[in-house]
Amino acid sequence: MQWLNTILQGILLGGLYAMFAAGLSLIFGVMRLVNIAHGDLIVLAAYIALVTVQALGVNPLVALVIVVPAMAGIGYVLQRGLLNHTLGDDLLPPLLVTFGLSVIIQNGLLEVFTADSVKLNAGAIEIASLQLGGGLAVGTLPLLQFGLAVAVIAGLQWLFYRTALGRAFRATSDDQSVAQLMGLNNAHIFGLAMAVSLAVVAVAGVLLAVRANFDPSIGPARLIFGFEAVIIGGLGSLWGTLVGGIILGVAQAIGAQLDPGWNLLAGHLAFLLVLALKPEGLFPKVQG
Amino acid sequence: MTVRVEHSNPSSRVGVVIVAVAFVLLAVAPWWAERASLWNLLAGYAGLVSVGQQAYVGLGAYVLFGLAMLAGVHPLVAIPIAGLASAIVAIPVAALMFRLRGHYFAIGTWVMAEVFRLLASQVSALDGGSGTSLPAAVVLSIAGSRQMREFVIYWIALAQAVAILGAIVWLLRSRYGLALTAIRDNELGARSNGVDVARIKYLLYVAVAFGTGMVGALIFLQKIRISPDTAFSVNDWTAFVIFITVIGGIGRIEGPIIGTVVFFLLRQTLADLGAIYLLILGAVAIVVMLKAPKGIWGLIADRFGWQVFPLERRLVMGDR
Numbered sequence: 001m002q003w004l005n006t007i008l009q010g011i012l013l014g015g016l017y018a019m020f021a022a023g024l025s026l027i028f029g030v031m032r033l034v035n036i037a038h039g040d041l042i043v044l045a046a047y048i049a050l051v052t053v054q055a056l057g058v059n060p061l062v063a064l065v066i067v068v069p070a071m072a073g074i075g076y077v078l079q080r081g082l083l084n085h086t087l088g089d090d091l092l093p094p095l096l097v098t099f100g101l102s103v104i105i106q107n108g109l110l111e112v113f114t115a116d117s118v119k120l121n122a123g124a125i126e127i128a129s130l131q132l133g134g135g136l137a138v139g140t141l142p143l144l145q146f147g148l149a150v151a152v153i154a155g156l157q158w159l160f161y162r163t164a165l166g167r168a169f170r171a172t173s174d175d176q177s178v179a180q181l182m183g184l185n186n187a188h189i190f191g192l193a194m195a196v197s198l199a200v201v202a203v204a205g206v207l208l209a210v211r212a213n214f215d216p217s218i219g220p221a222r223l224i225f226g227f228e229a230v231i232i233g234g235l236g237s238l239w240g241t242l243v244g245g246i247i248l249g250v251a252q253a254i255g256a257q258l259d260p261g262w263n264l265l266a267g268h269l270a271f272l273l274v275l276a277l278k279p280e281g282l283f284p285k286v287q288g
Numbered sequence: 289m290t291v292r293v294e295h296s297n298p299s300s301r302v303g304v305v306i307v308a309v310a311f312v313l314l315a316v317a318p319w320w321a322e323r324a325s326l327w328n329l330l331a332g333y334a335g336l337v338s339v340g341q342q343a344y345v346g347l348g349a350y351v352l353f354g355l356a357m358l359a360g361v362h363p364l365v366a367i368p369i370a371g372l373a374s375a376i377v378a379i380p381v382a383a384l385m386f387r388l389r390g391h392y393f394a395i396g397t398w399v400m401a402e403v404f405r406l407l408a409s410q411v412s413a414l415d416g417g418s419g420t421s422l423p424a425a426v427v428l429s430i431a432g433s434r435q436m437r438e439f440v441i442y443w444i445a446l447a448q449a450v451a452i453l454g455a456i457v458w459l460l461r462s463r464y465g466l467a468l469t470a471i472r473d474n475e476l477g478a479r480s481n482g483v484d485v486a487r488i489k490y491l492l493y494v495a496v497a498f499g500t501g502m503v504g505a506l507i508f509l510q511k512i513r514i515s516p517d518t519a520f521s522v523n524d525w526t527a528f529v530i531f532i533t534v535i536g537g538i539g540r541i542e543g544p545i546i547g548t549v550v551f552f553l554l555r556q557t558l559a560d561l562g563a564i565y566l567l568i569l570g571a572v573a574i575v576v577m578l579k580a581p582k583g584i585w586g587l588i589a590d591r592f593g594w595q596v597f598p599l600e601r602r603l604v605m606g607d608r
Binding site for chain 2: 028032033034036082085086090091092093094095096097099100101102103104106107108110111220221223224227228231261264265268269271272275276279
């Protein structure tokens with residue numbers, strides 16, 4: 001029973017990891033950009049939520065109404081103002097610029113908010129739980145998080161395959177120059193892709209802030225979790241990313257159950273195992 | 289008529305003088321220049337952009353501490369063994385990491401370094417996550433007094449810097465260096481001319497792990513204290529190194545040395561600012577990458593045709 005509970009908690013945690021991963025996967029798919037600052041942007045979103053909650057006195061989940069558009073705006077400006085200039089055949093510029101961005105965001109947050117860890121309080125929902133019978137219970141909040149993660153991924157799937165914008169994303173992903181010949185403005189499309197990516201980051205950041213303590217230094221670990229979920233699930237597959245996140249979450253939960261020191265290690269080992277046995281991931285779609 | 293290949297040009301002959309100056313600069317900061325030169329070789333020449341080189345800094349350091357504290361090996365003897373151990377570990381790690389391409393390789397190496405860090409904090413013989421210090425007996429075995437010890441370690445560090453830089457120059461002048469330069473300039477072109485790109489990259493990754501492990505061992509021998517968080521720190525051992533290399537000029541052997549000088553000037557003037565200093569360093573690196581992707585040395589070399597190290601190859605027709 002204890003193990004069943006562990007696995008259940010792992011699955012719910014996996015939803016959050018899938019959300020870390022979805023934004024990363026999306027921009028890689030559209031413009032072959034790996035954003036090293038992704039984790040720090042998640043933390044930035046958490047701090048924007050903190051400021052919103054403190055200023056307006058609203059519930060963190062209501063603060064999403066402000067955080068999501070704010071992050072999407074930051075994403076668009078960031079892409080058009082900075083990251084578009086790094087795209088090209090050379091791998092190094094995007095990598096280095098987003099790495100620099102990561103250091104800037106981390107130390108900027110450190111300067112403004114100090115290294116103290118903080119947490120958002122979502123009120124009564126935090127301690128509410130749902131009895132499943134047989135001594136099993138799941139927290140309402142983790143369940144809500146998982147539901148949101150599934151909804152976000154379903155939404156992205158719909159956006160990608162059912163809308164004009166999604167068609168534009170897929171077209172630039174397939175061939176940038178032909179997409180441009182067909183009248184698409186790639187710079188604008190990339191800006192929108194980053195905006196969507198950071199809107200997902202905003203949801204993930206708020207959920208992270210409600211779930212646990214955070215401080216300016218935790219970004220890189222979030223990037224790594226997201227990255228592992230992408231690789232386990234297979235590049236370019238959104239539902240695969242969800243499964244990747246769940247596998248990572250379950251591996252961590254089982255590791256933590258065995259020995260608290262094995263929590264993160266078990267997740268990394270699951271990732272390395274997939275890399276060794278099935279390097280293209282479990283549900284591959286595009287070739288990197 | 290004969291055709292000769294010449295390595296030097298007038299500026300590189302003058303360069304010998306500049307090398308002497310460079311060594312003085314190296315003397316100020318041997319470790320930074322070593323680390324940056326090694327990373328430059330990996331990323332600048334072979335296109336292997338790794339964000340996880342702290343894995344080998346920490347591994348080398350932990351091997352040294354383990355050998356000195358648990359096996360009673362003299363710490364100075366343990367330095368080359370630490371390098372060797374890093375190279376041996378790098379063999380399977382590279383096999384796994386090379387399955388990831390480009391950007392994903394970068395983050396993959398970072399995961400690997402995290403795995404090393406978490407494993408190091410499980411080693412209870414070296415006090416796990418809280419870290420440990422070298423016992424007095426081991427410290428005294430290097431030299432009797434503190435002053436003498438720092439003197440010894442400093443000169444070893446300088447000798448190591450000269451050796452590593454010398455090895456890099458030698459490597460780049462060999463046929464492997466020609467292959468590496470070809471990979472840097474155009475990987476596809478290099479491959480179609482018969483360069484075994486995958487094998488060269490693999491060998492280079494392992495060789496750089498060897499050097500990085502030795503540097504890591506020496507850095508922590510000087511610090512005397514080790515903990516998983518300091519030994520495998522991404523900021524200390526990788527972020528700064530990347531910034532130094534990019535600011536100085538990636539893909540050129542002089543770049544990391546110039547970058548180290550700039551890094552230290554910035555640190556001297558801005559260190560009191562704390563987090564702001566790192567913020568400025570990150571911003572400078574971004575601006576350099578966007579506005580002058582070849583770095584400071586790239587600008588100088590293109591403008592004046594200088595080269596400090598005689599690496600270029602020119603065909604000279606006829607007898608001189």
